[in-house]
Amino acid sequence: MRTRNHPAAADLTLPQVLHALSDPVRLGLVRKLADGGEQPCNALDLAVAKSTASHHFRVLREAGIILQRPEGTQFMNSLRREDLEARFPGLLEAVLRAV
């Protein structure tokens, strides 16, 4: 399984990060990753179709909110907390307090 592209921390933009977070399913996913640490996609029960779930993971990855690391036949997902904190101090914590 090939490695997926991720934006560099310096390339994260506030509009794209806010847009990626502006969806209830994606906010729920971010909440689960904040609570449970790195997890495979299938452990994050999103209650949506697989193609829809893939879309949400991609939006979060392309915005720089999650890291997707290949492991065996699946991807392990984690929040890019340090990168987000460095670029937008306090933003992710404020979102997590509210969700």
Place this chain on the structure above:
Amino acid sequence: MRTRNHPAAADLTLPQVLHALSDPVRLGLVRKLADGGEQPCNALDLAVAKSTASHHFRVLREAGIILQRPEGTQFMNSLRREDLEARFPGLLEAVLRAV
């Protein structure tokens, strides 16, 4: 000029607030209102067509981010800082630090 509808503070939702903030023009508008306090629409030079500006003001108003108060032939715009802080502590401040 009639008063426009605004959502009650208790009805603000995080996805809608984040979506309203996920646009560079609207972020610029929020920045100007944070810096300059209450201002009429025409003092906030958005460098976009009037209909586009109206759209952006409406998105911010409907999300509960700005208050539009009629005064004479125009609207005065201000940030709903206290309402936002009460509902989503630290969120607006984190956004303003980054924009």
